[in-house]
Amino acid sequence: xxxxxxxxxxxxxxxxxxxxxxxxxxxxxxxxxxxxxxxxxxxxxxxxxxxxxxxxxxxxxxxxxxxxxxxxxxxxxxxxxxxxxxxxxxxxxxxxxxxxxxxxxxxxxxxxxxxxxxxxxxxxxxxxxxxxxxxxxxxxxxxxxxxxxxxxxxxxxxxxxxxxxxxxxxxxxxxxxxxxxxxxxxxxxxxxxxxxxxxxxxxxxxxxxxxxxxxxxxxxxxxxxxxxxxxxxxxxxxxxxxxxxxxxxxxxxxxxxxx
Amino acid sequence: xxxxxxxxxxxxxxxxxxxxxxxxxxxxxxxxxxxxxxxxxxxxxxxxxxxxxxxxxxxxxxxxxxxxxxxxxxxxxxxxxxxxxxxxxxxxxxxxxxxxxxxxxxxxxxxxxxxxxxxxxxxxxxxxxxxxxxxxxxxxxxxxxxxxxxxxxxxxxxxxxxxxxx
Amino acid sequence: xxxxxxxxxxxxxxxxxxxxxxxxxxxxxxxxxxxxxxxxxxxxxxxxxxxxxxxxxxxxxxxxxxxxxxxxxxxxxxxxxxxxxxxxxxxxxxxxxxxxxxxxxxxxxxxxxxxxxxxxxxxxxxxxxxxxxxxxxxxxxxxxxxxxxxxxxxxxxxxxxxxxxxxxxxxxxxxxxxxxxxxxxxxxxxxxxxxxxxxxxxxxxxxxxxxxxxxxxxxxxxxxxxxxxxxxxxxxxxxxxxxxxxxxxxxxxxxxxxxxxxxxxxxxxxxxxxxxxxxxxxxxxxxxxxxxxxxx
Ligand SMILES: Nc1ncnc2c1ncn2[C@@H]1O[C@H](COP(=O)(O)OP(=O)(O)OP(=O)(O)O)[C@@H](O)[C@H]1O
Ligand SMILES: [Mg+2]
Numbered sequence: 229x230x231x232x233x234x235x236x237x238x239x240x241x242x243x244x245x246x247x248x249x250x251x252x253x254x255x256x257x258x259x260x261x262x263x264x265x266x267x268x269x270x271x272x273x274x275x276x277x278x279x280x281x282x283x284x285x286x287x288x289x290x291x292x293x294x295x296x297x298x299x300x301x302x303x304x305x306x307x308x309x310x311x312x313x314x315x316x317x318x319x320x321x322x323x324x325x326x327x328x329x330x331x332x333x334x335x336x337x338x339x340x341x342x343x344x345x346x347x348x349x350x351x352x353x354x355x356x357x358x359x360x361x362x363x364x365x366x367x368x369x370x371x372x373x374x375x376x377x378x379x380x381x382x383x384x385x386x387x388x389x390x391x392x393x394x395x396x397x398x399x400x401x402x403x404x405x406x407x408x409x410x411x412x413x414x415x416x417x418x419x420x421x422x423x424x425x426x427x428x429x430x431x432x433x434x435x436x437x438x439x440x441x442x443x444x445x446x447x448x449x450x451x452x453x454x455x456x457x458x459x460x461x462x463x464x465x466x467x468x469x470x471x472x473x474x475x476x477x478x479x480x481x482x483x484x485x486x487x
Numbered sequence: 488x489x490x491x492x493x494x495x496x497x498x499x500x501x502x503x504x505x506x507x508x509x510x511x512x513x514x515x516x517x518x519x520x521x522x523x524x525x526x527x528x529x530x531x532x533x534x535x536x537x538x539x540x541x542x543x544x545x546x547x548x549x550x551x552x553x554x555x556x557x558x559x560x561x562x563x564x565x566x567x568x569x570x571x572x573x574x575x576x577x578x579x580x581x582x583x584x585x586x587x588x589x590x591x592x593x594x595x596x597x598x599x600x601x602x603x604x605x606x607x608x609x610x611x612x613x614x615x616x617x618x619x620x621x622x623x624x625x626x627x628x629x630x631x632x633x634x635x636x637x638x639x640x641x642x643x644x645x646x647x648x649x650x651x652x653x
Numbered sequence: 654x655x656x657x658x659x660x661x662x663x664x665x666x667x668x669x670x671x672x673x674x675x676x677x678x679x680x681x682x683x684x685x686x687x688x689x690x691x692x693x694x695x696x697x698x699x700x701x702x703x704x705x706x707x708x709x710x711x712x713x714x715x716x717x718x719x720x721x722x723x724x725x726x727x728x729x730x731x732x733x734x735x736x737x738x739x740x741x742x743x744x745x746x747x748x749x750x751x752x753x754x755x756x757x758x759x760x761x762x763x764x765x766x767x768x769x770x771x772x773x774x775x776x777x778x779x780x781x782x783x784x785x786x787x788x789x790x791x792x793x794x795x796x797x798x799x800x801x802x803x804x805x806x807x808x809x810x811x812x813x814x815x816x817x818x819x820x821x822x823x824x825x826x827x828x829x830x831x832x833x834x835x836x837x838x839x840x841x842x843x844x845x846x847x848x849x850x851x852x853x854x855x856x857x858x859x860x861x862x863x864x865x866x867x868x869x870x871x872x873x874x875x876x877x878x879x880x881x882x883x884x885x886x887x888x889x890x891x892x893x894x895x896x897x898x899x900x901x902x903x904x905x906x907x908x909x910x911x912x913x914x915x916x917x918x919x920x921x922x923x924x925x926x927x928x929x930x931x932x933x934x935x936x937x938x939x940x941x942x943x944x945x946x947x948x949x
Pocket of ligand 2: 703704748825850
């Protein structure tokens, strides 16, 4: 009996949370127009969300690409198909690893920081202080961060893929002797702009949207104590990771399912 | 304020790097640059079997990609597969008696249409139809024939043996 | 109900307010009046809900029963932008200061001015420096909030609260953490804001002497009720046990120093009986309930 009571309470709690999150999203989106007239707010957040994630994204992208080059070479050379290394590296980066790994890194690097920042602002009454000054914290604090996350994500994912492809080339043709021309031309012949590049970008836009939403909501909804904020930060990383991977499956099925 | 200046610069660099990567992906990595849509003409070929050919499969001549498959339909009268292809407009001097064959790139690779041979003075133009075609090699069929043949040969061997010794 | 004509001279009036936090009833049908141009103090033991009352007046929390009018308008029936327009004219000094931590002191004070007016930067500058001078922190304008002491932060917050020259200010414990000198200066500042600008002030404070010195009227809250009210003299001479205990600071009396709890001996004996080692963490049952809710 106790079990069912807990289950019911849990279900109810998750539904009310989802409801609050949706309302929150609506007010964020409504606040975006007021960010556009104050580009400085956006610029500042692009700096802390995008620029500060730049390094971790490029370095990770480089190494992921190099590993792909190495592993791909070992397998492809068994079938005498080293020439298609470029295709393998680029397709896996552009379609999957670029958007997904960049989004996971983004959730860990920028998402957790956003949650902690908003949660602490709430705990130190900065948000309600702004409300009492008749300044809407959603418009001034939340929406700029959301927009910055949403805009940075596709750029970061593209950066990740591009650096990864170069990393694969360094290993493939630099160290393992795959023909450089074949690496690029095979890639170009087999990757489609519409199917691969655009779909990858769409994925990263979706991930950026969801990750920023989760991070900001968890911060805004956090219990305003040190413990509450730390829990919220953990939830951001966990929930973002689940959402990214789940959505990736759904998007992949929708985008690449028919061929 | 110098502080905001550096911030502006960094954000600018970040956005530029991101957009440059997008361009890199578009131009260097995918087929966006090599194949300009719109500037193409369409030709058709009927195959008795187009195998694993797909929309967007490559069409090549002498190993160079010159176009792509646009549509594959089944003609219920002739029981043939009708393959429509877009050829890049810059290759406008293909003789109209070329042979279209469906080949496989590598042992397990993708199938593509190859245009070979021909020597006519007339060129393929928009709406032309290629008359001479070679169907796809279907692996199961080929294997089946191969097994059938080798089984026949085995049966025949004892008889042939004596002949061979003579 | 929305457009009551302001009862005589009240800027803020609280009518039959009831408010609870979970099971706990914080206010039980209380009514208060805050007169225009006067300093009204709210006093009461810690945890009676003084901060909560200010937040209800500011429209951040909604009453369960009863209503609050500010300048003749029911705060909780206003539309969002009307409420925001009203808040521009209500300053509030938070107990914790609530300064924005990513801006300097100067920018903090300038923030509401820049948001709500289109003054040229030179005028913003002189305005901000004036307000900072008033709280004695003009020299600290380039510090970040984390470089301030608690008392300094509260003074900066005060400067910010008066930056837009509001019609009323709610001070949540302005004197805590101030040394005698700045305390004296603050008392003076609040008094002079009141007399020169005609500001209506609501002060929440524990400092009996200071508050009695500047307040025109005092409400004493305890246990969700108004237990005493009147001018400082009337309060000091009040016959109410509650009020006397609070004004004199004696530990025994109707107001309990302790948060409601089981009998002390019972609590102690209970843990002894169950032979729990001292270092196992025992959560109170209420705490455990909230945990479960949060996880499942
Ligand atoms: N967010 C909250 N959730 C649940 N209960 C709360 C919350 N905030 C305050 N309370 C409860 O409301 C009561 C009143 O709190 P409030 O902060 O208004 O007290 P206060 O009179 O300002 O005390 P102090 O003088 O110590 O500042 C307290 O007993 C507290 O337990
Ligand atoms: Mg308080």
